[in-house]
Amino acid sequence: MEIDVEKNERLFKEAYNKYVTRPGAKELLNWIEESDFFTAPASSKFHLDVPGGLCEHSLNVCRNLKKLYELEKQTHPELEIGLDSIVICGLLHDLCKANFYKVEMRNVKNENGQWDKVPYYTTAEQDPWGHGEKSVMLIMKYMTLTDAEICAINWHMGGFDDRVRGGASKTISAAYEKYPLAVLTQAADFIASYIDESKK
Secondary structure, X not given: OOOOHHHHHHHHHHHXXXXXXXXXXXXXXXXXXXXXXXXXXXXXXOOOOOOOHHHHXXXXXXXXXXXXXXXXXXXXXXXXXXXXXXXXXXXXXXHHHOOXXXXXXXXXXXXXXXXEEEEEEEEOOOOOOOOHHHHHXXXXXXXXXXXXXXXXXXXXXXXXOXXXXXXXXXXXXXXXXXXXXHHHHHHHHHHHHHHHOOOO
């Protein structure tokens, strides 16, 4: 799958500049531009493990989050989530993956039984702060987040979060009960990863 990196960068910046206007937003965007965010993959071997996959995934999550909110708002008119929160959570939930992947080479047998060197993605963690919580920390170096945004980004991995896998954490269910934005962000991320970006 080939991704239009330049187009996605433009779409990302258009949405970001339109809806993310709080103090520090410009400085955060400068950091994003200096990172490999727009050219990085979304994963090492799963969904969108290609150049530009991370930005593509972020746009997909943002789009899904907006759709899910609009759908839920029809049956729950009391639900109030600002477009700025939707864009922040959608576009920035995986900021932790910027400057995270690197390309290495490995030997793979070709159809003639000979070994060829082929590139693959591996990880090169510089700041071992976790996943969702790392995205929160990176964002909050530059701008503040609401409590709902913190929970949504922090817990967007749902049951795949390393802190939840053992089954002892009740914090995630408390976050989902308190903040609908967290539930919708997790759902938007899963729809993007397992339906929109499926390799099948």
